[in-house]
Amino acid sequence: MTGGPIQSIVVALMPHLMIAPILLPLVTACVLLFLRDRQHRTKAAISLFAAVLNLAVALALLWWSKQGDGPSAFGVYLPGNWDVPFGIVLVLDRLSGLMLLLAAMVALMALFFALARWHKAGAHFHPLIQIQIMGLNGAFLTGDLFNLFVFFEVMLAASYGLLLHGSGPSRVKSGLHYISINLVASSLFLIGASMIYGVTGTLNMADIAxxxxxxxxxxxxxLHAACAVLAVAFLAKAAMWPLNFWLVPAYSSASAPSAAVFALLTKVGVYVLLRLSTLFFSPEAGASAGFGSQWLAWGGMATLAFGALGMLASQRPARLAGYAVIVSSGTLMAVIGFARPELTASALYYLPSSTMAVAAFFLLAELMDRQRTDPARQRAPEDEEDHLPFALADLEIARTANLDEDEEVLIGRAIPASTALLGLAFICCTVLVAGLPPLSGFIGKFAMLSALLPLQNEAPAVSSASWALVVLIIVSGLFAMVALSRTGIRFFWAPMERGAHLLRVAEFVPIAVLIALCVLFTVRGEAVMRYTSATASSLYHPAGYIDAVFSARPLPTATNAERLGVPAPETRP
Known part of the structure; x- marks a missing residue:
């Protein structure tokens, strides 16, 4: 059989595959709830298989979103078979395809890391991680504000359970703060969405645009007030200063696999801000064109500065990773505020690379903390008078160490060359987070700097905001390098009586895979940049998105054929 018929069958089935990223984790979570608590291996096998299948679906949808230009780059699915804009609509384009793939990869690696031990540290870990995946996928695919709120709540409900997964007072304390802040954000979401509906009479994103x-x-x-209220909910989730005071305590207290998944949650806020700003306030929006862009740009720069200073002031690896999330989110929000396609294309290259780097750093942070909190390797403070700062840092780590269900510090099995492996992984994470050459973090930041400071003779004069962002990107990289180098010296080079790091192969493999993907982004940088350039171009020309949504038609049935003006389908007797 030739490839033509097979390809036509695949293309015909592809629109129905859009519902799979939502149905697959939902069904998997329901199945897992029927299993007994002690069936850890069965739960792990089912959950891992579903995560791998979710990754395969994301790859297929990304491939589909790349095919062609204009409306052909969009996939629209009507789950309820209702006319637009009255029913639920799922929309796939290059941006949502990229975010689906990123979420699937990070979630799979976090789940694989948890299989070493964390999935046994509390109840319902696997259903929670599947519900989290469902909420993320739904938020990236939905085409209306109401269902965005639904998936937003699904995602947050799962994150509440994942944040409290395990034990320890610091996790409970930060978890209560996290829940309170997000409940307020959800209330603002409802208020903003209801105000937008009152003004426009619709909640479908394309129809609103x-x-x-x-x-x-x-x-x-x-209308502008409604959009501002709605934006506050997503700015809190995207960690904009000063709404991000909850993030570092919550993320650094969570278990390592949960924190790695949480690195995606801020990107949901960034994704929605990018989607709605380019859709609602494009140059075609009349008097509303560009609304809020300056506030977003300067707020993102304030967030970037706050995150950089936080990294410089932190010593614990987990807190460093939390502030790295803020630096990444602040950079992206500032770039979105400039509303320039070439700059946004560079930011979209930076987004997945920084997210995978921070997720790997969260996983690595637990392995580093574990070495310092092993009771067999702890030394009394009075024996470390020559290294008092190190001793105080160790005691602070010990008080906030992640514990399992037996209230014991998690300890793995030593493997040969574990110290060298962890040290190499830490160097790679440092290079990626700080944006040093030659890895993808440097390429993303260099591309953004090149877009901010065009070298062409006919290029317009560089604005003060562009210069401010250039300085902040460079200084934040310097601060990150100083902070991470200091932490690396303390954990790997400081003269302490310790043996090999305690490490399991299943814990190191996810870190290695995430770093390898960043290396792949470096090697295939030109191809990725072409994809992000096409993505940014379609975002700033929303007519294709709007036309694709309104061109979707429900399938004719016996109940809607007359309304659609088509013959009713024949039914068997």
Whole structure:
């Protein structure tokens, strides 16, 4: 059989595959709930298989979103078979395809890391991780604000359980703060969405974008207020300063696999801000064009500065990783605020690379903390008078160490060359987070700097905001390098009586895979940049998105054939 018929069959089935990223983790979570608590191996096998299948689906959808230009680059699926804009609509484009793949890869690696021990440290870990995947996938695919709220809540509900997974007072304390902040954000989401519905009469994103230019002048201030209220909910999730005070305590207290998945949650806020800003406030939005861009740009730069200073002031690896999340999110929000396609393309290259690097760093942070909190290797403070800062840091780590269900510090089995492996992984994470050559972190930052400071003779003068972002990107990289180098010296080079690091192969493999993917981004940088450039171009020309959504038609059935103006399908007697 030739490839033509097979390809046509695949293309025909592909639209129905859009529902799989939502149904697959949902069904898997339901199945896992029927298993007994002690069936750890069965749960792990089912959950891991579902995560691998979710990755395969994400790859297929990414391949589909790349095919062609214009409307052909969009996939629209109507789960309820209702006309747009009245029913639920799922929309796939290059941006959502990229985010689906990123979420699938990070979630799979976090789950694989948890199989070493963390999945046994509490109840319902595997159903929670599957529900988390479902919420993430739904948020990236949905095409209306109501279902965005639904998936937002699903994602947050799962994150509450994952944050409290395990034991320890610091996790419970930070978890209560995390829940409180996100409940407030959810309330603001509802208020903003209801106000937008009151002004535009719809919650479908494409329909809102089409109606915004037609909003009456008397109602435009109310529309902007509604969008501002809605934006606050996502700015809190995207960790914009000063709404990000909850993030570092929560993420650094969570278990390592949960924290790695949480690195994706801030990107949901960034994704929604990028999606809605380019869709609602494009140059075609009339008097609303560019609304909020300057606030987003300067707020992102303030967030970037706060995260850089936080990294410089931190010593624990987990807290360093938490501030690295803020640095990444602040950089992306500042770039979105500039609303320039070439700059956004560079940021979209930086987004997956920085997310995978931070996720790997969260996993690595636990392995590093474990070495310092092993009771057999702890030394009394009075014996370390020559290394008092190191001793105080060790005691601080010991008080906040992650514990399992037996209230014991997690200890793995020593393997040969474990110290060298961890040291090499730490160097790679340092290079990626700080944006040093030759890895993808440097390429992403260099691309953003090149877009901010064009070298062409006919290029316009560089604005003060562009210069401020250039300085912050460079200084934040310097601060990250100083902070991470200091931590690396303390953990790997400081003269302490210790043996080999305690490490399991299953714990190191996810870190190695995430770093290898960043290396692949470096090697295939040109191809990835072409993809992100096409993605940014489609984002800033939302007519293709709007046309693709409104061109979707429900399938004719016996109940809707007359409304659609088509013959009713024949039914068997």
């Amino acid at each position: 089409a109606r915004i230019p037609q909003v009456a002048a008397a109602d435009r201030a109310l």
